[in-house]
Amino acid sequence: MGRRMTHDLRSDFLGPPTDEMVEATARAAASPDGFALRESRYQRELESYAAELLGKEDALLFPTCTMANLAAVMAQVAPGETVIADAESHCVLSEAGGIAAVAGAMVRGLAGRAGLLPVDELSAALGAAPDAQRQPATLAMLETTHNRSGGMPLPLAHLEQVGELARASGAGLHIDGARFFNAAIALGISPAAMAAPATTVSLSLNKGLCAPNGALLVGSRAVIERALTIRQRLGGGMRPAGPVAAAGLVALRTMLPQLQRDHDNARELVAALRRLDFRAGPQLAGTNIVLVETGLDAPAQQRFLVALADAGVLAIPFGAGRLRLCLHRGIDAAAIPEIANAFASARNALAHPET
Ligand SMILES: Cc1ncc(COP(=O)(O)O)c(C=O)c1O
The missing domain is CATH 3.40.640.10 (Type I PLP-dependent aspartate aminotransferase-like (Major domain))
Structure with a gap:
């Protein structure tokens, strides 16, 4: 593998x-x-x-x-x-x-x-x-x-x-x-x-x-x-x-055309996360940043970020109960479903801790 x-x-x-x-x-x-x-x-x-x-x-x-x-x-x-x-x-x-x-x-x-x-x-x-x-x-x-x-x-x-x-x-x-x-x-x-x-x-x-x-x-x-x-x-x-x-x-x-691709990928990511019932946006911005409202307190959010990293996605905390994701040339359209699935895995890991 x-x-x-x-x-x-x-x-x-x-x-x-x-x-x-x-x-x-x-x-x-x-x-x-x-x-x-x-x-x-x-x-x-x-x-x-x-x-x-x-x-x-x-x-x-x-x-x-x-x-x-x-x-x-x-x-x-x-x-x-x-x-x-x-x-x-x-x-x-x-x-x-x-x-x-x-x-x-x-x-x-x-x-x-x-x-x-x-x-x-x-x-x-x-x-x-x-x-x-x-x-x-x-x-x-x-x-x-x-x-x-x-x-x-x-x-x-x-x-x-x-x-x-x-x-x-x-x-x-x-x-x-x-x-x-x-x-x-x-x-x-x-x-x-x-x-x-x-x-x-x-x-x-x-x-x-x-x-x-x-x-x-x-x-x-x-x-x-x-x-x-x-x-x-x-x-x-x-x-x-x-x-x-x-x-x-x-x-x-x-590189200006790349920015449009990043914006398109951000829109796709917001849609994919929403299909999984994550509160993702902003839908109005139309650029390369995606915010996910986790609603978690700081310790839980930290656990979520660790679980997300384990599932293959790195994001940063961005204020209370919120994460930021930036789209860029290193993230292509094929990665979008993988990123959304990693969010689902992290949510699952938090809901069912192994201990
Ligand atoms: C809006 C904004 N202004 C300025 C900066 C600073 O850029 P640099 O890291 O090149 O100092 C950043 C960096 O993230 C930014 O997001």
Whole structure:
């Protein structure tokens, strides 16, 4: 009997690079090009390609999306000023408090709805006249797709409304676009139209796009120039940059169709889990994240995850009584029934412990 395969759905950064990416990485590693921080031709090509795709003036390569998000804040917000973000966003929950600890900015977390900021509250916060006691809110942040809500793509109208409110008060809008292209594809909107309301957008190259690593910050020439110094200060000036950039360029050029396959597989997985009476969704998101409401308390959920791993599927806990599964290139359509069956086995194992 062959060993059963493990389906690892803990994140979409687990999607394997394509042969073309591996070859591009090896080729670039074998011919280092350039010395200065932006001299690599692979890096320049990637940055120009990304800037053009999003309709912005410039882009800059980063090692991670966390660092690109932080640099976006530092390039647009002075210490003591306020950043307004959804309280359930990755920047607030999962980036080690970098906005406070490193940028020295205040974060005002608003209670959003699936990543949508409450517009009245946002408008009041942005519009408040600063004085000696109250520093201005100089940056609004949105995250699309919105991870916590299960990969919800924010409607273009919301991006535009928030962008307009920010602009009217002289503030910026940063979009955490770790899964920006998932949103664009799910909504059928061009990346440039989606980026238009924002002053800066971060992009992950290593999630659904399957580059081994790397991220980008895209924006105006002036903001990217400031971000270059900030990136150096944060220790993100990778050199040689060619191997990372060369794979990233292949990712941007070739992998957008893969995201649609991931979305289709996510939809199939939701349907398969529902047929087995699991509460799986969200059905509205239409992207590559699936949430399963187990309703279990933390110890039982941990036992469920162990049983699920025994049955060949890795997932992560995602808040009380909830698991997250990310679809990616390493999970093909044939795996979907196997994943659903592993959930059924885990439920069975919990219902009938051997002791
Ligand atoms: C919405 C969102 N933003 C940012 C990040 C950070 O990406 P990185 O791991 O490249 O720092 C993640 C990672 O999962 C994410 O889901």
